[in-house]
Amino acid sequence: MDKKIAVVTGANRGMGKAASEKLVTLNYHVIMVGRHEKEINEAANSLSAEAFVADVENEKDIEKLTNFISEKYNRLDVLINNAGIYMQEENLFSSKESDMKKTFEINTMGPYRLMKGLIPLMQKNGYGRVVNVSSGLGSFGGFSLTCPAYSVSKAALNMLTKLFSSAVDGKQVKVNSICPGWVKTDMGGPNASRSIEEGISGMIWAATLPEDGPNGGFFRDGKPLEW
Numbered sequence: 001m002d003k004k005i006a007v008v009t010g011a012n013r014g015m016g017k018a019a020s021e022k023l024v025t026l027n028y029h030v031i032m033v034g035r036h037e038k039e040i041n042e043a044a045n046s047l048s049a050e051a052f053v054a055d056v057e058n059e060k061d062i063e064k065l066t067n068f069i070s071e072k073y074n075r076l077d078v079l080i081n082n083a084g085i086y087m088q089e090e091n092l093f094s095s096k097e098s099d100m101k102k103t104f105e106i107n108t109m110g111p112y113r114l115m116k117g118l119i120p121l122m123q124k125n126g127y128g129r130v131v132n133v134s135s136g137l138g139s140f141g142g143f144s145l146t147c148p149a150y151s152v153s154k155a156a157l158n159m160l161t162k163l164f165s166s167a168v169d170g171k172q173v174k175v176n177s178i179c180p181g182w183v184k185t186d187m188g189g190p191n192a193s194r195s196i197e198e199g200i201s202g203m204i205w206a207a208t209l210p211e212d213g214p215n216g217g218f219f220r221d222g223k224p225l226e227w
């Protein structure tokens, strides 16, 4: 395969689908990951991309995905950890432990397992860009009492960015977190301030960084954010 290969999770709708579409137009071969077979197949077919059915909460599915990429392509150039859930809580004290665990599994453990499985392949081939789609709500200055599970999961995702970015060379392989801003998707809702196109611009920037671009940072629209 001459094209660069990208994996985008949560690609059946929202920013994951839009980022996949953009990468296809930039001539990437995009593997769109979604947990519902019919939806992800339809989305991938509509964009001339490849579909892979996986629930990022499921360890076995992640293992299948990493094995599939190693065996079929023996290479991966871009990983966008985009799949995520957001749960609104009435207040911190009544928030549910089960929500905290589920959100952590999807928003944090999924990216952790994918980075563990796929970054070694990037290192072997001397190129890789990992984009962890985080949120200002996961920053120490921007958290919210109405979504403790989400804030904890994204703060932990940012720490994974720091850890994995410190374990790679930072030139050939880079790992960064981005916040897309408040975006009009199912998650962001209709009152969000930004369009999907605006939301994904920082994702695509981080996915296509040149060799002298940053590693181990947290960005919105390519500009550094406070952790």
Ligand SMILES: NC(=O)c1ccc[n+]([C@@H]2O[C@H](COP(=O)([O-])OP(=O)(O)OC[C@H]3O[C@@H](n4cnc5c(N)ncnc54)[C@H](OP(=O)(O)O)[C@@H]3O)[C@@H](O)[C@H]2O)c1
Residues within 6 Å of the ligand: 009, 010, 011, 012, 013, 014, 015, 016, 033, 034, 035, 036, 054, 055, 056, 057, 081, 082, 083, 084, 085, 086, 106, 133, 134, 135, 136, 179, 180, 181, 182, 183, 184, 185, 186, 187, 188, 189, 192
């Ligand atoms: N929208 C915002 O304002 C905003 C702000 C800051 C950060 N973000 C982050 O941006 C990313 C994309 O958000 P979005 O606004 O595009 O959200 P969205 O429209 O709600 O889409 C979320 C995507 O994640 C997928 N997903 C959720 N759980 C999954 C699982 N267990 N396995 C596989 N896929 C799963 C969903 O698939 P299903 O259809 O199967 O549920 C869907 O494709 C998220 O990480 C979010 O936290 C969003």
